[in-house]
Amino acid sequence: xxxxxxxxxxxxxxRELAGLRALSRTTDRPVAALxxxxxxxxxxxxxxTEITEDEWSRRFGELLxxxxxxxxxxxxxxxxxxxxxDRAVAEVRSSRAARRR
Numbered sequence: 572x573x574x575x576x577x578x579x580x581x582x583x584x585x586r587e588l589a590g591l592r593a594l595s596r597t598t599d600r601p602v603a604a605l606x607x608x609x610x611x612x613x614x615x616x617x618x619x620t621e622i623t624e625d626e627w628s629r630r631f632g633e634l635l636x637x638x639x640x641x642x643x644x645x646x647x648x649x650x651x652x653x654x655x656x657d658r659a660v661a662e663v664r665s666s667r668a669a670r671r672r
Contacts, residue, residue, distance in 0.1 A: 581606070 583591070595602045614620075622630075642652050 591602045591605055594600075594605055598605075638652070641647075645651070647655070
């Protein structure tokens, strides 16, 4: 399957653009391909990876299975499950807000 390309604009200084154009000429590759390659390398270096829909489904299924077992073991009713989820969401939001400061 081929990825869908989306058009975007980036701003480069004269030196950056001249370097990309020179590399494009010497490698016979479009500037856009060079930029995509550089972005992919930067994302990989920073550990940014795409999570497929199948992987999300698998992870969610595992999480849901653990939550069902925990709720059964603790004999939680739906209200207790909802309260536990609300606490977890609040915790995540609070930690994200703390990191932004």
